[in-house]
Amino acid sequence: MPKQLIKGxxxxxxxxxxxxxxxxxxYPITPANEITEAAAYYLPQVGxxxxxxxxxxxxxxxxxxxxxxxxxxxxxxxxxxxxxMAEGISYLAGSELPCVIADITRGGPGLGNIAPEQxxxxxxxxxxGHGCYRTLVLAPACAQEMADLTYxxxxxxxxxxxxxxxxxxxxxxxxMEPVEFTLAARAPRLPEWAVDGTASTRRNLIxxxxxxxxxxxxxxxxxxxxxARMAHNETRWENYKTDDAExxxxxxxxxSRILKSVVEMMRARDIRAGLLRPITLxxxxxxxxxxxxxxxxxxxxVELSTGQMVEDVRxxxxxxxxxxxxGRCGGNAPSAEEIFEEVFAHV
Amino acid sequence: xxATAIEEEIDIKGYVEINTDECKGCGLCVEAxxxxxxxxxxxxxxxxxxxxxxxxxxxxxxxxxxxxCPEPGAIKVFKAVN
Amino acid sequence: xxxxxxxHEKAECLYGNYDRxxxxxxxxxxxxxxxxGVAHKLLAEVIDELGIRDRVILVSPVGCSVFxxxxxxxxxxxxxxxxxxxxATALKRSHPESIVITYQGDxxxxxxxxxxxxxxxxxxxxxxxxxxxxxxxxxxxxxxxPTSLLGDKTTTTPFGRTTANDGYPLKVxxxxxxxxxxxxxxxxxxxxxxxxLQTKRAIxxxxxxxxxxxxxxxxxxxxxxxxxxxxxxxxAQRHVREVLAPIYPIGNKLDRTKDRAPRAAAPPPPPLSxxxxxxxxxxxxxxxxxxxxxxxxxxxxxxxGFGGQGVLLLGQLIAEAGMDDGLDVSWLPSYGPxxxxxxxxxxxxxxxxxxxxxxxxxxxVLIALNEPSLRKFIATVDTGGLxxxxxxxIPTDCIRTDITMQALPFASxxxxxxxxxxxxxxxxxxxxxxxxxxxxAVVDRAMARVVKGEKWLExxxxxxxxxxxxxxxxxxxxxx
Numbered sequence: 001m002p003k004q005l006i007k008g009x010x011x012x013x014x015x016x017x018x019x020x021x022x023x024x025x026x027y028p029i030t031p032a033n034e035i036t037e038a039a040a041y042y043l044p045q046v047g048x049x050x051x052x053x054x055x056x057x058x059x060x061x062x063x064x065x066x067x068x069x070x071x072x073x074x075x076x077x078x079x080x081x082x083x084x085m086a087e088g089i090s091y092l093a094g095s096e097l098p099c100v101i102a103d104i105t106r107g108g109p110g111l112g113n114i115a116p117e118q119x120x121x122x123x124x125x126x127x128x129g130h131g132c133y134r135t136l137v138l139a140p141a142c143a144q145e146m147a148d149l150t151y152x153x154x155x156x157x158x159x160x161x162x163x164x165x166x167x168x169x170x171x172x173x174x175x176m177e178p179v180e181f182t183l184a185a186r187a188p189r190l191p192e193w194a195v196d197g198t199a200s201t202r203r204n205l206i207x208x209x210x211x212x213x214x215x216x217x218x219x220x221x222x223x224x225x226x227x228a229r230m231a232h233n234e235t236r237w238e239n240y241k242t243d244d245a246e247x248x249x250x251x252x253x254x255x256s257r258i259l260k261s262v263v264e265m266m267r268a269r270d271i272r273a274g275l276l277r278p279i280t281l282x283x284x285x286x287x288x289x290x291x292x293x294x295x296x297x298x299x300x301x302v303e304l305s306t307g308q309m310v311e312d313v314r315x316x317x318x319x320x321x322x323x324x325x326x327g328r329c330g331g332n333a334p335s336a337e338e339i340f341e342e343v344f345a346h347v
Numbered sequence: 348x349x350a351t352a353i354e355e356e357i358d359i360k361g362y363v364e365i366n367t368d369e370c371k372g373c374g375l376c377v378e379a380x381x382x383x384x385x386x387x388x389x390x391x392x393x394x395x396x397x398x399x400x401x402x403x404x405x406x407x408x409x410x411x412x413x414x415x416c417p418e419p420g421a422i423k424v425f426k427a428v429n
Numbered sequence: 430x431x432x433x434x435x436x437h438e439k440a441e442c443l444y445g446n447y448d449r450x451x452x453x454x455x456x457x458x459x460x461x462x463x464x465x466g467v468a469h470k471l472l473a474e475v476i477d478e479l480g481i482r483d484r485v486i487l488v489s490p491v492g493c494s495v496f497x498x499x500x501x502x503x504x505x506x507x508x509x510x511x512x513x514x515x516x517a518t519a520l521k522r523s524h525p526e527s528i529v530i531t532y533q534g535d536x537x538x539x540x541x542x543x544x545x546x547x548x549x550x551x552x553x554x555x556x557x558x559x560x561x562x563x564x565x566x567x568x569x570x571x572x573x574x575p576t577s578l579l580g581d582k583t584t585t586t587p588f589g590r591t592t593a594n595d596g597y598p599l600k601v602x603x604x605x606x607x608x609x610x611x612x613x614x615x616x617x618x619x620x621x622x623x624x625x626l627q628t629k630r631a632i633x634x635x636x637x638x639x640x641x642x643x644x645x646x647x648x649x650x651x652x653x654x655x656x657x658x659x660x661x662x663x664x665a666q667r668h669v670r671e672v673l674a675p676i677y678p679i680g681n682k683l684d685r686t687k688d689r690a691p692r693a694a695a696p697p698p699p700p701l702s703x704x705x706x707x708x709x710x711x712x713x714x715x716x717x718x719x720x721x722x723x724x725x726x727x728x729x730x731x732x733x734g735f736g737g738q739g740v741l742l743l744g745q746l747i748a749e750a751g752m753d754d755g756l757d758v759s760w761l762p763s764y765g766p767x768x769x770x771x772x773x774x775x776x777x778x779x780x781x782x783x784x785x786x787x788x789x790x791x792x793x794v795l796i797a798l799n800e801p802s803l804r805k806f807i808a809t810v811d812t813g814g815l816x817x818x819x820x821x822x823i824p825t826d827c828i829r830t831d832i833t834m835q836a837l838p839f840a841s842x843x844x845x846x847x848x849x850x851x852x853x854x855x856x857x858x859x860x861x862x863x864x865x866x867x868x869x870a871v872v873d874r875a876m877a878r879v880v881k882g883e884k885w886l887e888x889x890x891x892x893x894x895x896x897x898x899x900x901x902x903x904x905x906x907x908x909x
Binding site: 002053197199 | 502506749759762785786
Binding site for chain 2: 455626661
């Protein structure tokens with residue numbers, strides 16, 4: 001299969017359409033615009049709906065509507081837009097509506113800037129919106145994964161009836177890499193719970209309101225059990241040279257790419273370094289980290305933030321060995337050399 | 348109730364039937380009734396409302412009570428047809 | 430002898446027993462004298478009369494009517510506060526044959542959801558909005574609504590609504606009628622039987638507007654709220670007629686049903702087999718010969734200049750050709766505000782091995798298309814690396830002896846070729862001549878794929894050849 005040099009953002013949208021996505025509702029924001037623009041270009045040609053909403057608030061609620069209607073659908077944004085969508089994501093989770101949300105993260109807080117950061121981890125992975133809910137979070141590290149993990153996200157979102165988030169930094173969205181599209185084109189299919197305005201679905205109800213405490217607790221417990229199933233079945237990560245690693249780096253997205261360079265630099269100097277790259281951020285590969293804590297002397301977490309995922313690494317490691325952190329933010333990314341020196345400052 | 352009305356007055360134009368379980372005694376039908384056959388019962392129903400009653404009296408079947416009533420099933424209106 | 434027949438009873442599209450309700454399933458949850466029950470009844474009757482029950486999707490809001498789905502035996506979607514127009518938009522667009530009806534109160538539609546209703550109306554989304562205006566927040570216990578009247582004492586205007594603090598009562602129907610999008614807008618009242626029957630006719634016309642596919646329709650209903658108004662139901666109805674209606678005049682506000690044509694149905698979707706073509710996926714292997722065994726090479730290229738010099742395209746061409754040549758490649762642009770004006774740069778990696786980080790922090794090739802870019806990045810160039818600089822000579826304070834540096838007036842050469850825009854392609858030729866990084870035939874094929882238009886391709890080919898010639902005449906060869 002020939003490859004195509006393509007931006008991560010555009011690869012994501014092509015993967016989505018191959019997965020059967022036929023609805024996109026979004027609002028322009030850098031650095032996610034190529035997703036929205038690809039949706040505007042391709043979706044009308046495949047019988048889908050593209051609509052530029054009046055705000056991210058409207059966009060996520062349009063996703064709520066399209067998902068209620070049984071359509072595979074998505075939106076894409078960046079930090080400030082995801083903040084606005086938090087309410088809608090909570091409703092989607094509460095109403096058990098599948099959809100895919102791409103967050104191509106930029107610098108915050110506030111208006112921040114449009115350069116890459118990984119500072120949306122808390123708001124995306126920990127919830128962001130109100131109530132006891134989680135979203136499935138996948139973190140691509142290359143353009144190929146932008147397509148492949150988005151395709152997977154649609155399947156998992158449907159399987160678990162949950163919103164799934166593609167959490168990628170601006171680098172992964174903006175860069176071009178060769179992508180091989182081996183994904184089979186999926187036909188849109190109406191789930192039996194959908195409300196589509198026909199006799200057979202007339203008794204269907206999409207709702208997240210449970211007025212009685214007992215009813216709501218039952219609903220929340222059901223969601224909780226679903227998240228536990230997701231943790232059991234869907235946790236994904238990549239081990240890179242961790243077999244004998246004494247220093248285990250942990251990073252996702254662009255950080256993992258830089259950290260692979262660092263691992264190579266260390267290996268070239270006979271330092272046994274490895275990388276654990278979480279592919280799902282929820283569920284988080286805590287068990288694998290705990291296992292590695294038995295062999296590693298220290299963990300070294302790198303993020304384009306002041307430290308967000310590192311909290312989950314520390315929770316997973318449970319104090320078995322030191323967990324160091326190095327982060328850059330504001331749109332700066334650490335070079336491999338910089339991280340290399342930083343590690344030696346700690347060792 | 349309905350049967351009694353028919354027996355008493357064969358040549359009636361209309362009649363309303365109040366579902367006293369559903370009626371909440373708001374009185375809007377009483378206000379709207381063009382033949383003034385509706386009133387609020389002095390008795391309370393089991394939910395504590397003075398529900399509307401026609402005291403078995405027929406009416407002209409205009410149906411206005413039905414439309415002002417906020418409960419979708421509290422009033423049923425019958426009308427004479429030839 | 431006449432026969433008595435039922436002429437009015439509970440509509441068929443309302444559940445006989447409200448199973449979804451927790452208790453008292455034989456009656457609604459609405460207060461005695463509440464307008465919602467009447468509005469429900471009217472909508473239900475119209476749905477029955479039009480015979481559309483199976484097609485209806487009812488969108489319940491947040492407010493007292495949050496539980497509308499307890500009662501209507503139709504498809505139901507309950508949504509967030511104010512967002513019904515957005516949800517309805519996508520429901521209808523997903524299933525154009527369905528009949529989508531939103532049911533919103535004044536807080537929901539006119540306050541928190543004012544943006545959503547405005548834009549749904551303006552797009553003329555083909556659904557029907559029912560707007561119950563009782564000029565108060567009912568469910569939350571009597572706070573000021575955007576439609577509360579001046580002087581109204583509410584729990585959040587305890588001294589009465591004033592224009593100074595709270596602005597003016599919002600006339601939604603008039604406001605939306607000022608837009609070009611909507612097709613049918615009418616305000617009705619629930620203040621007596623006459624108003625109620627008139628409102629029913631408006632709801633029917635609104636739904637017919639949707640059924641004909643004409644576009645957005647809305648019916649506002651002035652509705653009593655005896656409990657929060659602290660009035661008995663009869664007085665509350667009078668309040669609708671005598672106090673609300675003079676401020677919010679009842680009647681049709683907009684009727685474009687005769688002027689507006691039904692929307693064309695969307696064409697059927699293409700077969701799945703068409704998707705690779707539509708998505709422009711590469712379907713056949715490129716004809717570029719791929720060498721299976723190559724000597725190890727590793728290019729970490731940084732290209733920098735000002736916006737408009739073709740920095741990003743130059744990088745993309747190198748990456749495209751590298752991919753065709755069987756190398757692993759990455760291309761990472763700067764996409765900040767600087768790309769709108771000022772500096773622009775991109776990172777390109779070509780490698781016979783897997784490219785780990787797409788970031789180029791220690792370039793072994795720097796292409797600097799202006800002096801600020803040269804100054805900015807010169808110190809980062811790896812020992813033994815190559816610098817190509819767009820200029821007659823390297824500024825003396827930028828000269829490094831541990832790397833190869835070549836200045837060429839690429840922009841002037843491009844001018845000679847007839848277009849300053851091809852300076853980047855002259856650079857490409859020079860880069861290829863200096864490094865032998867990629868076979869020229871492969872680069873030519875990539876250029877033919879990326880560059881749009883025969884005219885541009887022709888001048889680009891000349892530019893590349895010129896760049897190669899210029900570089901060869903300088904006798905600089907670099908392997909990195």
